[in-house]
Amino acid sequence: MTLRLKLAGWTLGLSLSVLGSGCASVGAASGAAAGMLSGLASANPAVGIGVGIAVQAVTDEAVNRYMKMMHSDQQAVIATLAGSLAVGQAKPWQVKHTLPIENGRGQVRVTRAFSSALALCKEFVFSVAQSAKPDAPEAWYTASACRQQGGNGWKWASAEPAVLRWGNLQ
Structure with a gap:
């Protein structure tokens, strides 16, 4: 050889x-x-x-x-769910991709709704399960989402979270 x-x-x-x-x-x-x-x-x-x-x-x-696209999918699901909830309501969220990369699940709870001349927004807390196991511990974060003009749904409105788990999320 x-x-x-x-x-x-x-x-x-x-x-x-x-x-x-x-x-x-x-x-x-x-x-x-x-x-x-x-x-x-x-x-x-x-x-x-x-x-x-x-x-x-x-x-x-x-x-x-690719990783940014996967994180964007998670943000879109969480923001849409937060937009559909009233203050104080909570629901589970979950993302499953075709490739088993950056799948996620947790809870979303709306804590406050507010509006300005520009948009209707909601602040919320959300959890992210640390693994796929049903009893996995969850880490909690805060964020906000705003309704887009023209009825185009809810979009993530927070600045990039200062949390290592979310990395370069936005």
């Missing part, structure tokens, strides 16, 4: 092990694998470095957009 094939096999194995460790490392693993393989194929380390950096950047952006 040639040195190139051994290195390619090692790179593939390393990449697969890193991919299994979570979404945050997907870009680094794919960049490393693409850089190593293109460097081996071209016999030019500069080409490998350039390809590796480009692949990592593209992969990171794709993963970030």
Whole structure:
């Protein structure tokens, strides 16, 4: 077996092990694998470095957009539910995606409704279950939603929560 094939096999194995460790490392693993393989194929380390950096950047952006879309789904469900509730009412919320990533569930309770010349808004507290288990502990957060002009439903109106669990939610 040639040195190139051994290195390619090692790179593939390393990449697969890193991919299994979570979404945050997907870009680094794919960049490393693409850089190593293109460097081996071209016999030019500069080409490998350039390809590796480009692949990592593209992969990171794709993963970030996908995760933002998943969080946006959760926000939309919670905001719509809060908009349908009266002050003091509570109901459960749940999101199930086709891929089992960023599914969520919890409770929403409206605490206050207020209006201005611009919009009708509601403040609410919502919980997020820490796992899929039925008896999982829930963490509670506060947010607000406002009714969109023209009857386009309720939209998340809070600034980005300063909570690690929600990350770059908005």
